[in-house]
Amino acid sequence: MSTKIFVNLPVKDLGRSKEFFTRLGYSFDPQFTDENAACLVISDDIYAMLLVEPFFKNFTRKEIVDATTATESILALSADSREEVDELVDRALASGGRPSMEPMADGPMYSRSFQDPDGHLWEIVYMDPAALTQQG
The missing domain is CATH 3.10.180.10 (2,3-Dihydroxybiphenyl 1,2-Dioxygenase, domain 1)
Incomplete structure (x- = not known):
């Protein structure tokens, strides 16, 4: 499917x-x-x-969350490399986005995040496939 x-x-x-x-x-x-x-x-x-x-x-019958003051979700997208993570987040920040969390490097995973102009949280994540294979 x-x-x-x-x-x-x-x-x-x-x-x-x-x-x-x-x-x-x-x-x-x-x-x-x-x-x-x-x-x-x-x-x-x-x-x-x-x-x-x-x-x-x-x-919806519910109130709309003000994403600038509350978190309704975090939208995570994958990237093909650490460089691609940095490039996309840097472009977001240069285009009016705001920083969210500090970059996270945890073993085979690297991520950075930003807030879009409405405050929605976006995370760009790279997982090193070679390191994942070694762990399995």
Whole structure:
């Protein structure tokens, strides 16, 4: 079974969010992008639907979490190297993102994190496959 994931995130300013993720090198699927939502293409199977808050409210009875003051989730994406982790996080910080946690290096794993303009937490992770094979 092939499964795709669509993570839905509320955003305050859709234009600002689109500009931020475009600077990180991502694209948007125009078929699912309008004034209320933008479909951020992360990979062939991973998408983030960035929904303006009034539109996001149509899909929940709960209050929307203010991601700048509370954590609703951490979105972790894999990278192919430590250099790719650094490159993507550095680009996020240079594009208006904010630092989240200190870099973490734990054996075969290396990760760094950032907050997007709406405060959502993103973590970029590299796992050294050679070190993982040696541990098994």
